[in-house]
Amino acid sequence: MILLLIRRWSCQRHKPVVRVGTALLIALALNLIFGAAFLTAESGRQPELGFWDSVWWSMVTMTTVGYGDFFPKTFFGRFFVAYPCMLLGIGLIGYSLGVIVETLMERFNKRRKGTATMHFENHLVICQCPSVSRVIQLVEQFRTAHADPQRPAVCVTNQLDELPLEFREKSIHFVKGLPTSEETLLRAGVANATGVIILARDISDEGSDAESFTAGTLVRLIEESGTRSISVVIELARRQNLRMMERAGADGIVPAEGITDMLLTQEMFNPGLRHVVENLATHDTGCEFYIVPHRFGGRALREIQRAALDHPSNLQIVGVLRDGAALMTPDKSFRLGATDKLILLAEKRADYDAFETTHLNNHPQPPTE
Known part of the structure; x- marks a missing residue:
């Protein structure tokens, strides 16, 4: 059993969490060892000293607090117990703080670069990022519909190099990669998402629909291997690809082509219709x-x-x-x-x-x- 634990530790000792845990365990062990040593060295000069008093002294000494309620009075206690206790304590604290700061910076950089794995639930995943403002608008509508301004949202795209400032201000997360990759979708937490919106990467590119079809199919495969129902909506770049997109099993398909033209014509004959459409299409009012x-x-x-x-x-x-x-x-x-x-x-x-x-x-x- 002990050999198994040692083997597991040696395989994962490079991980920051394991390094911090190891440092804390060593600190706890040294705390007890130095406490026992202090009690042994000082019990003759300080008969009122108890074991937990010695452990307390060891802790305040290792953390350089120096509370002063207990202190060594013998030569051996000062130079062979207290001295090493202070040096090792400072070293361990410095090491632990360094690893903690390194871990926080590493996680921050991963989120900024889009390489982190998301562990949200009931969140929104938006595949592709035609524009930052459009993604923000979709997220805000999603949050308004759920009456939850803090509902997590993740944008999956290969078009960004790092998390935009606007996303950070709106608490929108970012996963860098192609939505046509299952590994990328899993890093975005699609398996635990409430809904997935797959935008056309580029309306003018005929290959966008093929990418959206692949992404939609992958989401459905991930859904089948899990227990959660995922609502999938796909933006269609070309109307002639509608039947192909229906085979992806999307809950909704919204054609980008022609909608604006239809609205322009209707607005010509019925001025003000735009306000009606906006009222019906948004969750802000009405x-x-x-x-x-x-x-x-x-x-x-x-x-x-x-x-x-x-x-x-x-x-x-x-x-x-x-x-x-x-x-x-x-x-x-x-x-x-x-x-x-x-x-x-x-x-x-x-x-x-x-x-x-x-x-x-x-x-x-x-x-x-």
Whole structure:
């Protein structure tokens, strides 16, 4: 057993934590040894001296505190016990402090250079960094949506050489490497993340979608080997690659191409529409869109819409998502299927949960024709 411990220690003795632990263990051993030696040397001149008094003297001497309540009175106690105790104590303290400072600097440099491993949970991982400001905006929206301004966020990219000052001010961490590498994604803590946003590295580069597809597939493989469900959203650079990207198993795919053009045209005919879109797309103010499963299978959509309007919460059901298609104005006789999802406007998701529970309690049976 002892040989096994020695072997393990010899294999990891270069690690700062092991070095500090070794120094502290040696200090503790010397504390007891010098305490016992002090008691042996001084017990004749100081009969009132106890073992723990000697250990106390050893500690204050090794740390150079020099409290003065106990001190050696014999020649042997002064020069053969106290003298070595002071010299070894100063050396051990200096060594331990040096290793601690070295460890802190090493960790700081690793985080600054993006080589550290993240150990967060329920955090956001953003793959690629087209611009620092864009990553910051995404993180702020994520934190606002979770009502947690301190929620960790990690940016994975090979485009940065070190952590930008803006990231440091916003407590955004950085992992240097390609998101198409499983090792890089694991260092970012993807296995314990709440969500992953994969941005197009360069909208003008046709190869960006292939990289995003690889990153999305790797995230799904990491998810399968773990126990946590990870929400994945991918930015699509080219619409013609939509079917390819769907095979990556992403929860959401947002085309970068054409969205701005559509909004520009709509703004021409409906000036001010930009403010509506901003209100719906951000979590800072107003209501947001939510797509939620339901327990209203077989019921008429209009019945549920009217009940939602009568509910005390600010809640409106504006459409249905069926088989991947959004039905915003379905026929008035439209009935909900069990696999459909409701598209709603609400201040928070909890408002719908409260409405659904209340309505089901008051109307437990579907209406009959």
